[in-house]
Amino acid sequence: MQDQKDLKNAGLKATLPRLKVLSLFENSKERHLSAEDIYKVMINSGEDVGLATVYRVLTQFEQAGLLIRHHFESGKAVFELNTGGHHDHIVCVKCGRVEEFYDAEIEKRQESASAKLGFKMQDHSLTIYGICDKQPCANKN
Amino acid sequence: MQDQKDLKNAGLKATLPRLKVLSLFENSKERHLSAEDIYKVMINSGEDVGLATVYRVLTQFEQAGLLIRHHFESGKAVFELNTGGHHDHIVCVKCGRVEEFYDAEIEKRQESASAKLGFKMQDHSLTIYGICDKQPCANKN
DNA sequence: AGCGAAGCGAAAAACACTGTCATTGTTAAT
């Protein structure tokens, strides 16, 4: 019900694919999902959805400010619910797990770096790549 | 001559396409080049090179540590000569111009953020997107 | 010079994503 309102507020009709995608982000354990991820889950749960629709819906949600698109280095885009608070990401290069962090001093220094080079900062993306402490990733390298 | 040695040290035969690509990075005014950029320059200067070779060579150079690959948000990879000194990037979303900067405090804080979340940091990428002060980008938005 | 491995260009394939289009679904006005 709330999702329907969210879509209306964003100027989008409350269609089945859109409601399903939205609820998927809200209920999924994993905050960061790719178009392919979403498509697979929907197909496996019996929805009759097309991949093009998933891509369309994700783009619309991004434009409406409901989702944020990230690229990381994997070559495919992943999305997460826009909960308002900005944060940066740290991605495990072994298992793909994503954690979030925020550092006010880093944010501030990005602003001044931009200004110093004559850029009007619009956006930024800071992603750390590392190996997480969960098994089996913790074992070396 | 130095390039030949660089390639040998990297375990790569000193072939014409490889020497040409390497010299292109060393002599080009623009530090950041895409596969397509390189291919076009080579074709225009009369080389009989294939796009596949350019991609192969760029990947080999990356693995050999001669080049660094970046993705930024444009959908295509760009490469730059690995001169040893780490730096971050600021990209103009209007004209694609890329500038570089370095902030020791930001670097330090990334390390501690990783440690706090139980990650062993391997790499990181900080890219700021903005609008540069050159014409015509400076005009608004 | 001769040999085997490495490298090449061209073409086809893989991959993520976008465009097109006939059909279906949603919404606002009756």
Place this chain on the structure above:
DNA sequence: ATTAACAATGACAGTGTTTTTCGCTTCGCT
């Protein structure tokens, strides 16, 4: 509730970037 307008959908073809495959050529060690 019905309906009419048109927005949204699924199937599928098409893009743009990058990778793979393949037969031929070149390299570099002897």
